Amino acid sequence: MSKEHDRGMTVIVKTVTRLTVGLILLYGIYIILHGHLTPGGGFAGGVIIALAFINLDLAFGGGVSAKIFSKGKTSVVEALGAVMFLTLALLGMKYGGFFDNFLHPDGSAGQLVSAGIIPLENIAISLKVGAGLFGIFLTLIVLQKFESEKK
Amino acid sequence: MIELYVLLGLMIAGAVIAIEVKNLLSAVIAVGIVGLALSIIFLLLKAPDVALTQIVVEIVAVILLIRATLHREIALKSCGTRPFGAFMGILFLGLAVVAAIVTFNSLAPFGAPLMTVSQFYPMNAITGTGAINVVSSIILDYRAYDTLGEATVLFTAVIGVLTVMRSVGKKKEEDVQENHE
Amino acid sequence: MNAYMPYVLCMILFSIGVYAILAKRNIIKIILGVVIAEYAGNLFLILVAYKAGGRSAIFSETQVILPDSMVDPLPHALVLTSIVIGLATTAFLIALAIRLYGKYGTFDITRMRELRG
Numbered sequence: 405m406s407k408e409h410d411r412g413m414t415v416i417v418k419t420v421t422r423l424t425v426g427l428i429l430l431y432g433i434y435i436i437l438h439g440h441l442t443p444g445g446g447f448a449g450g451v452i453i454a455l456a457f458i459n460l461d462l463a464f465g466g467g468v469s470a471k472i473f474s475k476g477k478t479s480v481v482e483a484l485g486a487v488m489f490l491t492l493a494l495l496g497m498k499y500g501g502f503f504d505n506f507l508h509p510d511g512s513a514g515q516l517v518s519a520g521i522i523p524l525e526n527i528a529i530s531l532k533v534g535a536g537l538f539g540i541f542l543t544l545i546v547l548q549k550f551e552s553e554k555k
Numbered sequence: 556m557i558e559l560y561v562l563l564g565l566m567i568a569g570a571v572i573a574i575e576v577k578n579l580l581s582a583v584i585a586v587g588i589v590g591l592a593l594s595i596i597f598l599l600l601k602a603p604d605v606a607l608t609q610i611v612v613e614i615v616a617v618i619l620l621i622r623a624t625l626h627r628e629i630a631l632k633s634c635g636t637r638p639f640g641a642f643m644g645i646l647f648l649g650l651a652v653v654a655a656i657v658t659f660n661s662l663a664p665f666g667a668p669l670m671t672v673s674q675f676y677p678m679n680a681i682t683g684t685g686a687i688n689v690v691s692s693i694i695l696d697y698r699a700y701d702t703l704g705e706a707t708v709l710f711t712a713v714i715g716v717l718t719v720m721r722s723v724g725k726k727k728e729e730d731v732q733e734n735h736e
Numbered sequence: 737m738n739a740y741m742p743y744v745l746c747m748i749l750f751s752i753g754v755y756a757i758l759a760k761r762n763i764i765k766i767i768l769g770v771v772i773a774e775y776a777g778n779l780f781l782i783l784v785a786y787k788a789g790g791r792s793a794i795f796s797e798t799q800v801i802l803p804d805s806m807v808d809p810l811p812h813a814l815v816l817t818s819i820v821i822g823l824a825t826t827a828f829l830i831a832l833a834i835r836l837y838g839k840y841g842t843f844d845i846t847r848m849r850e851l852r853g
Contacts, residue, residue, distance in 0.1 A: 440688050444604065536712075544830060601807045687797070
């Protein structure tokens with residue numbers, strides 16, 4: 405059973421995955437960066453980026469994504485997102501209060517660079533959500549498989 | 556709004572199938588149908604942010620449920636119901652549904668929300684934050700404490716999964732199982 | 737009564753989920769019940785927020801959109817965080833189920849009570 409999973413899926417699935425996984429990643433980045441203009445934002449974009457890596461692992465099998473993004477790296481990225489979010493919140497203390505929007509919007513609503521700290525907070529949230537969910541996936545599925553092989 | 560009722564009926568049918576079918580793989584797939592119908596309902600109710608999040612989260616949940624639990628060599632059959640729990644469940648849930656139907660009459664009717672508090676957000680979102688997506692301006696500016704709490708809960712869940720699944724105590728468990736066998 | 741019909745259907749969906757939690761013996765079925773009940777809760781909040789003939793809560797650069805014509809954006813923001821939290825708790829429940837399966841060799845909760853480890 406485990407050997408079958410190691411080899412991954414058929415060559416059709418592998419080829420399609422090789423072609424599309426970059427586009428999925430790009431779509432996730434687009435969703436994050438345009439979170440203050442269009443539907444989406446840090447939550448959905450983070451989950452889409454995690455799904456790109458999960459897709460890679462499901463198609464090729466054998467913990468391919470664990471080699472790209474190990475468990476230690478996942479923890480580091482997740483902590484980085486949390487620290488970035490809290491730093492943005494604490495920087496607002498200097499200007500008025502916790503979570504104050506200190507980069508004041510200058511009336512150019514609708515542009516990509518607008519809305520003060522909201523895009524930066526979107527990036528922090530997406531790092532946190534994506535790395536957290538991918539860490540859960542690694543722990544529950546990929547590393548479990550390795551353990552059962554060792555026995 | 557006939558399509559809303561059709562989709563709600565599809566969700567209820569999918570939920571009943573998911574609860575009552577014998578094969579666990581079919582049950583998980585039926586829950587996937589419930590989640591995707593829910594995503595389309597969110598889109599119909601003019602909530603595109605929530606619909607986008609729901610559809611990707613649903614995919615991750617189904618992948619986790621299938622790959623983490625059902626790929627082992629276990630019996631794919633479910634093991635029936637507890638009669639006492641089923642009886643008490645039906646009794647109290649019947650009472651709860653009747654009470655809820657009485658309570659719904661004091662809510663605002665469907666399609667006409669009160670919006671006494673939340674009218675503030677669409678009025679002031681552009682001048683206050685500069686974001687033209689009002690939902691984004693609420694979760695990251697007006698009510699960012701909610702997002703901070705969400706980040707805390709997510710962090711706690713990841714730590715919990717890592718703690719539960721760590722393999723330090725593996726040896727002791729095998730001893731226990733051998734004793735039973 | 738017709739104005740409250742979606743709420744009633746949502747309540748029925750919620751009670752199906754709670755029934756699965758109370759009555760089923762298989763842990764996977766209990767997790768599915770938790771997931772269904774959670775979906776029903778999210779759906780209820782979005783149903784409360786809907787305004788007939790309203791549009792989604794996004795302004796536009798090119799056309800003028802009145803704030804009065806929008807649906808209620810506040811429950812959308814709350815549900816957005818609630819969905820991701822729901823996924824995290826589901827993953828935690830799955831981890832507990834895998835651990836229980838490793839310890840007892842079964843997903844049946846009534847047999848777990850008999851085997852004492």
